[in-house]
Amino acid sequence: MVSRYSIVIIVLLCVGCSVNPVTGERDFVLMSEQEELALGRQHSQQVMKAYRRYDDPELQQYVQSVGDRVARVSHRQSLIYRFTLLDSTQVNAFALPGGYIYITRGLLVYLNSEAELAAVLGHELGHVTARHSVRQHSLATTTNIIGSLIAAASGVQGAGQLTNMLGTGIVRGYGREHELEADGLGVQYLINAGYRASAMRQVISTLKNQELFDKKLAIEQGREPRAYHGVFSTHPDNDTRLQQVLSGAGASSVVSGTTGQDTTFLKKIESLTFGDSEKDGIIRGRHFYHPEMNFKLTFPSQWLILNKPNAIAASTPNNDALMQLTLEDLNKKITPKEFLRTRLGITKTLSEKPFSVGQLAGYQAIVNGKTPYGQGKVRIAVVFDGLRAFVFFATTKRADRFVEVDKQVLTSIKSFSRLNAKDRKVAKELKVVLVKVGQHNKSIKLLAKNSPITHHVEDQLRLLNDLFPNREPKLGDLIKIVR
16 A cells, blocks of 8 residues: 555656756756745755855856856857856866856966867856756655655654664765766867867866865875865876767867967966955965955964965974964954953853053963863963954863963964054965966976975966876976966
8 A cells, every 4th residue: 555655756767857957858946946046046046155255256257257158059058147156266167056156366376278269168057057956855855755754654763863873875986977967068168169178178177286285285284185176096197987078079089289278367366466355355375464454473393384265374294283363353442361261151261361562452361171182271362453353272182282282372462463564465366377487497396496386386376277196397398486
């Protein structure tokens, strides 16, 4: 006998089918196009709260025009597509339901032709036209519903959780299929828009090289590596499935070397910000400068500094000690000591005392508390500057190193100050500059001399110019450097 729960499941599976605009086949979705567009509008607002547009109207218009050219030959041409260049160092591009497509300047700076830009935007278009996010959302929603029904029918409370976990596994399993489908669609759109299809493979190779470089950094910094989309376990040159998809869509597995440089594109992105933005703060060696917020800080020697959206963090090279700086607004006339008590909730301390940084008042304490390494000692300090409270936290993995590290941390905290005229000259964004390769600068080693890039200069210049890991530029080529 068919139970009422089975009937509900069958109904869900039947009603949720709609025709995929790309394949013409029926997909299981629980979201209408209007709901998809509404979801895109909602999430686009959240994206712009987390990021901001790159402040270059001409470059924004250029990105939109390239996206429009590809979108005109794609599926779902009735949608209005919005292509936005984000002011972020992340090497990334992504799409929201309904046609909101984003690329970061952190990715754009590593591209070397308009065809490669079109390939990135075409890939993200593929996610939208094939309704990948909608299909994933529908599958996840259904597994939740089915899990609840099974739990209700069986009386086993864990059944819903178990089914949800299985559903999540299925959704994650579709990641590779969706990425490969988006690559294939992107290649079709490239060809139809008049670009060379091999640009898609070139972009994927560029992203994989970024991942290989980040793995190298991650080992040095004692952290997990980051990966764009995280799809390919091998290099794209050796990924059979990817080569089959691209070949089937018309992309050669070997990038043609006869196309020459796209000097028009290179000149479009000349002056693009490389690395930190003045709006977010500038890292120069051990020093952090924030021109807009008017402060600077010097971190302990050899510590790795990370400029996050809501904090400045630093850690030892082997990641066994860390410190973090956050900013809080002051809404009430209280002392730094009262701030620790009322705002941070610090009531029990191992030691505490007031201190000053120049003319700025502060208060410091050591407490026992939870840390990323477990329970341990934590240094907490707050410095008042006008209506702002700068809050410092620091801790160590090993208890026997706390005193040693704490001295370095206190030295760093006491280096806090406002910027002077010399600081403001140093705290300038780095920009992409084009130079022609001649006898005087015919190697990456020569081009790397006097570079303001602070680490792995040759690797980074090779990544910028698609020469990673060990190729050299050709005489007469335009090369991107940083000044």
